[in-house]
Amino acid sequence: MLAVLAVVVVIVTGPLRREYSARAREPEAREADPGSADAMELAELEAAREAKYREIRDAELDHRTGKLSDADFEAVDGTLRAEAVAILHKLDHVRGSNAPPESEPPEQPRAG
Amino acid sequence: MALLGRALLILGLLVALYGIGSSLYGAVARRREWVDSGRRAVYALAGLMTFAFAILEVAFLRSDFSFNVVAAHSSTTTPTFYKATAAWSSQEGSLLLWVFLLSVWSSLILFLTRRRVREITPYATAVLMGFATFFIALAVFLANPFATSARAPAEGAGLDPLLLHPSMMFHPPMLYSGYTLLTIPFAFAVGALVTGRLGNEWISVTRRFALAAWLFLGVGILLGARWSYTELGWGGYWAWDAVENAALMPWLVATAFIHSIMIQEKRGMLKVWNVSLILGSGTLAILGTFLVRSGILDSIHAFGASTLGVPFVLLIAAMVAGSIWLIVKRRALLRSDAQLDSLLSREAVFLFQNLVLVAIVFVIFWVTFFPLVSEAITGTKVSVGPPAFRPFIVPLALILVLLSGIGPIVAWRRVTVANMRRNFTFPVIAGVVTLIVLVAATNADTRPFALVMFGLAAFVVATVVQELWRGTSARRAMTRDPLPVAFVGLIRRNRRRYGGYIAHLGLAVLLVGVAASSSFQHSQNVNLSPGQHAFVDGYKVTYVRPMARASAAKISLGAILDVSKNGKHVTTLITSRGFYPAPLDPTAGPISEAFNGQSDSNVGLRAGLTRDLWAVANPNLDPLQNEINQGDRVFERLMTSLTPAQASQPSIVTGIRAERTAAIVGLTSRFVRHPWPVTFLLIVSPLVTWIWLGAIIIAFGGLISLWPLPAPARRRSTAAARTIPRGLPAREPA
Numbered sequence: 001m002l003a004v005l006a007v008v009v010v011i012v013t014g015p016l017r018r019e020y021s022a023r024a025r026e027p028e029a030r031e032a033d034p035g036s037a038d039a040m041e042l043a044e045l046e047a048a049r050e051a052k053y054r055e056i057r058d059a060e061l062d063h064r065t066g067k068l069s070d071a072d073f074e075a076v077d078g079t080l081r082a083e084a085v086a087i088l089h090k091l092d093h094v095r096g097s098n099a100p101p102e103s104e105p106p107e108q109p110r111a112g
Numbered sequence: 113m114a115l116l117g118r119a120l121l122i123l124g125l126l127v128a129l130y131g132i133g134s135s136l137y138g139a140v141a142r143r144r145e146w147v148d149s150g151r152r153a154v155y156a157l158a159g160l161m162t163f164a165f166a167i168l169e170v171a172f173l174r175s176d177f178s179f180n181v182v183a184a185h186s187s188t189t190t191p192t193f194y195k196a197t198a199a200w201s202s203q204e205g206s207l208l209l210w211v212f213l214l215s216v217w218s219s220l221i222l223f224l225t226r227r228r229v230r231e232i233t234p235y236a237t238a239v240l241m242g243f244a245t246f247f248i249a250l251a252v253f254l255a256n257p258f259a260t261s262a263r264a265p266a267e268g269a270g271l272d273p274l275l276l277h278p279s280m281m282f283h284p285p286m287l288y289s290g291y292t293l294l295t296i297p298f299a300f301a302v303g304a305l306v307t308g309r310l311g312n313e314w315i316s317v318t319r320r321f322a323l324a325a326w327l328f329l330g331v332g333i334l335l336g337a338r339w340s341y342t343e344l345g346w347g348g349y350w351a352w353d354a355v356e357n358a359a360l361m362p363w364l365v366a367t368a369f370i371h372s373i374m375i376q377e378k379r380g381m382l383k384v385w386n387v388s389l390i391l392g393s394g395t396l397a398i399l400g401t402f403l404v405r406s407g408i409l410d411s412i413h414a415f416g417a418s419t420l421g422v423p424f425v426l427l428i429a430a431m432v433a434g435s436i437w438l439i440v441k442r443r444a445l446l447r448s449d450a451q452l453d454s455l456l457s458r459e460a461v462f463l464f465q466n467l468v469l470v471a472i473v474f475v476i477f478w479v480t481f482f483p484l485v486s487e488a489i490t491g492t493k494v495s496v497g498p499p500a501f502r503p504f505i506v507p508l509a510l511i512l513v514l515l516s517g518i519g520p521i522v523a524w525r526r527v528t529v530a531n532m533r534r535n536f537t538f539p540v541i542a543g544v545v546t547l548i549v550l551v552a553a554t555n556a557d558t559r560p561f562a563l564v565m566f567g568l569a570a571f572v573v574a575t576v577v578q579e580l581w582r583g584t585s586a587r588r589a590m591t592r593d594p595l596p597v598a599f600v601g602l603i604r605r606n607r608r609r610y611g612g613y614i615a616h617l618g619l620a621v622l623l624v625g626v627a628a629s630s631s632f633q634h635s636q637n638v639n640l641s642p643g644q645h646a647f648v649d650g651y652k653v654t655y656v657r658p659m660a661r662a663s664a665a666k667i668s669l670g671a672i673l674d675v676s677k678n679g680k681h682v683t684t685l686i687t688s689r690g691f692y693p694a695p696l697d698p699t700a701g702p703i704s705e706a707f708n709g710q711s712d713s714n715v716g717l718r719a720g721l722t723r724d725l726w727a728v729a730n731p732n733l734d735p736l737q738n739e740i741n742q743g744d745r746v747f748e749r750l751m752t753s754l755t756p757a758q759a760s761q762p763s764i765v766t767g768i769r770a771e772r773t774a775a776i777v778g779l780t781s782r783f784v785r786h787p788w789p790v791t792f793l794l795i796v797s798p799l800v801t802w803i804w805l806g807a808i809i810i811a812f813g814g815l816i817s818l819w820p821l822p823a824p825a826r827r828r829s830t831a832a833a834r835t836i837p838r839g840l841p842a843r844e845p846a
Contacts, residue, residue, distance in 0.1 A: 001116060001120075001123075004163070007156075007159075008123065008159075011155060012152045013149065014148075014149070015144075015145040015146075016146070016149050018145065019144075040229075040231045044309065044311035044312065046313075047311060047313040048312055050316070051312055051316075051377040058524065058609070059524065061609070064583075065583050066582055067527075067531060072523070072526060072528060
């Protein structure tokens with residue numbers, strides 16, 4: 001039982017000991033709290049972006065399976081893409097507009 | 113080992129309390145290391161509870177009767193398969209199972225979210241550790257699974273014979289997995305409300321856990337229904353019993369949640385509704401555990417005498433009050449980002465479906481708890497059964513099936529009349545044709561509600577088939593794949609959508625089975641002697657001959673039945689009733705104790721795709737009573753005539769036991785040698801098998817929805833997202 005207790009203490013206090021050691025080495029430096037407001041907002045915007053992309057794909061599939069007419073699809077797709085652009089702009093703003101663009105080309109779209 | 117088990121529980125309690133404090137301190141003081149330490153405490157708790165549960169399992173498998181729960185719920189003659197499951201047949205073992213599963217799922221979600229939703233997870237951790245603290249405290253202070261006796265009995269009382277059934281091995285772990293998985297989104301909803309982070313991220317990280325909870329709970333409910341049908345001997349699978357309802361209510365609310373979160377993800381709507389649903393389903397999961405464990409179902413007075421009732425009530429009250437307070441406090445942040453564009457849209461259908469599901473839950477809740485409220489007020493216990501539920505549940509179920517067919521064939525945001533015509537034509541024709549054929553060819557019109565259900569089910573099946581066909585055709589048009597490849601590819605790339613459609617298909621099949629079996633069942637309660645017969649729905653059931661088996665562990669009296677139709681043999685059914693000894697009954701004599709314990713039914717069942725033939729024998733023991741009483745007198749005289757020295761001699765004791773067993777065997781064989789009439793319940797029930805098939809299809813659909821996208825598809829999706837140029841986004845792969 002003492003061994004179990006020791007293992008529990010080691011596991012649970014691991015982060016505290018690491019932080020204590022880091023502070024002992026560099027008392028002035030302190031890791032930015034990753035739970036900061038910016039990080040959370042970034043995560044929420046990324047979740048919103050993924051949801052919006054799913055919505056765009058769903059609308060495409062709805063169109064291909066006949067649930068949306070051409071005119072309705074154009075209207076809905078335009079709205080969704082505009083909403084996606086707005087989210088991407090917010091993402092850029094949170095990340096900083098100097099972030100370099102990725103060089104990897106996008107995949108060809110496949111719906112259905 | 114019992115001491116080690118108890119020590120592990122106490123250490124677990126301390127670790128859970130530490131986890132609460134560490135997480136909350138880390139969140140408030142913005143000290144990441146304390147939040148991480150709280151997460152580590154969850155991992156440590158999972159390890160401790162795994163160890164504790166393993167100790168209990170080993171005690172059962174080794175028949176260590178020094179453990180009180182082992183002595184009370186197992187025996188040396190219990191099959192090994194059931195020794196392993198006996199651990200959760202007891203109050204104490206089931207509480208340990210609950211907290212073990214909670215710690216495992218909590219560890220999993222916190223590991224998966226260790227770099228996500230970082231503002232929310234400390235509060236979610238605190239809530240999860242709060243649940244763990246509650247259940248471990250119950251185990252430590254009120255229902256200790258590691259309690260021991262100074263003098264271990266030589267033999268245990270054995271497992272309740274009704275639980276000696278494969279479904280019962282898996283039913284509690286499935287239910288408890290469902291309940292504990294529901295605490296995950298509950299905890300994250302609380303964290304989201306506390307922090308005000310009410311975007312979609314907390315939903316995206318917990319959605320799969322809500323879906324997994326729905327899946328496990330559904331499987332658990334199905335296993336319970338199957339056990340009821342094949343083991344309990346009343347011929348039904350659902351009695352609207354409070355214990356059944358306790359599991360059904362959170363499942364229905366979870367069903368509503370997994371649909372309506374799609375609306376929040378897509379449109380930013382129904383935020384108040386969604387947090388209410390998930391907080392409600394988490395609360396109902398605890399309520400379900402409370403209903404089964406508190407004694408309240410026997411009587412409101414039994415609840416008062418139970419040690420667990422009051423703590424559960426306090427926890428549920430805290431959950432309800434806390435949930436309401438948080439929602440009211442954050443109502444400004446829970447405002448919808450958009451409005452409902454049209455009543456003819458998938459959003460509207462989901463909303464109506466949610467309202468129907470919640471209405472069903474409300475009916476079940478009120479009718480389930482009404483007897484307890486009535487007893488508390490008037491002092492008189494009122495009994496309610498299925499007739500109290502049907503007038504409300506049946507029409508609501510019909511509406512639910514209709515909506516499950518409409519949902520897949522309307523688009524998000526808007527539907528035009530022209531599109532409705534295009535998408536509804538085939539399913540409506542399918543439904544109408546089904547109704548016409550059934551009215552013309554069968555007597556289905558004698559049961560209007562069942563007939564409507566059949567028509568609606570055909571409508572749902574047609575919508576799913578149409579959707580799968582059109583989706584596959586669309587994919588083939590793009591990829592030029594063969595039909596089967598395109599079909600599989602369609603489902604693989606759109607798991608949430610088509611997994612859901614398959615689940616809807618399963619629901620239709622299941623409800624057809626329910627409607628048919630409950631509306632068109634034929635049953636007979638008959639008294640037959642060997643050679644006599646009865647007719648049930650055109651089947652001739654002949655009592656061929658009796659059968660009997662006896663040992664010290666069990667007496668079985670049964671019958672072989674021949675079933676024929678129009679002179680042609682259909683099947684042979686073998687049914688029996690088992691009688692188990694009651695060794696701890698002080699009023700039972702040496703012979704009568706073999707007959708006076710619990711009993712169970714061995715159902716004679718021939719299941720088929722079109723109908724089930726079901727029979728159970730209920731032999732009366734009255735004809736044996738005189739001989740049983742005489743046997744008691746003989747053996748009691750024999751036992752009292754022994755001197756203490758003789759009574760302690762093993763050879764004499766063994767000899768008396770052998771004589772007793774021979775007497776019981778001889779008595780039992782009278783049932784075969786001089787048989788008397790036996791009461792049989794004979795049932796012919798159509799389409800029962802569709803219920804089990806429908807449930808399997810629902811579970812399959814749920815699994816498809818739950819399965820993550822293959823890694824290359826995830827990488828493609830992420831890569832495409834990163835390379836979106838400024839301006840309109842490129843089209844994403846479906």
